[in-house]
Amino acid sequence: MPANSSLDRLAADFYAKPVVDLAQQLIGCGLTCDGVGGIIVETEAYHDTDEACHAYNGPTRRSSLLFGPPGFAYVYFSYGMHTLLNVVAEPEGTGAAVLIRAIEPVHGIDQMVARRERAKMEDLCSGPAKLTQALGISLDLNGSPLDTGPISIRPGAEMRLRAGKRIGISKAVDLKWRFCADGSPYVSKPWI
């Protein structure tokens, strides 16, 4: 099987399920961009019924992608210097996405280290903006399809999960919509 084949990727309809379920099922899956990546160990769910979600106020130019068909990358730019990777979830018409917060580095570690010079292994991808930097994911990948584009997600082993509150948001902070692989050292820091 070629390293970047689309045949073993998750099919687009895999993402057409409730976003909170998808967020848990993506833990343990493989995420790569142009062959560089690793195992997803931390995610958060966002839904248009949820105040903290960009889709909360209905489709706009930025968020309309979230209401489209599932299985696409939604790349969002924040704080003037950081890009965050999301996966569009739920059937077309529902605005929802899973934020990929951390991965365990596996493939192309040399490239990741080169892109993030001062990083140690545990810090390479332990945060949503670190991960996009290490994989070379930028805003021009916004809207790219996960089943054929440079970003790919493949099924992986099931893992023990922990759930907790989401991080870095000011609204709907009590929802337990953050998930991570239990005991992984590659998860982003603050754990409630």
Add this chain to the structure above:
DNA sequence: CATGGGATTGACT
């Protein structure tokens, strides 16, 4: 057209 906020990180006290 001007303004303000944000799903973060890294450096410093």
Add this chain to the structure above:
DNA sequence: GTCAATCCCATGC
């Protein structure tokens, strides 16, 4: 624990 950096986009005049 606190704080600045810095840009896209939604909102409002």
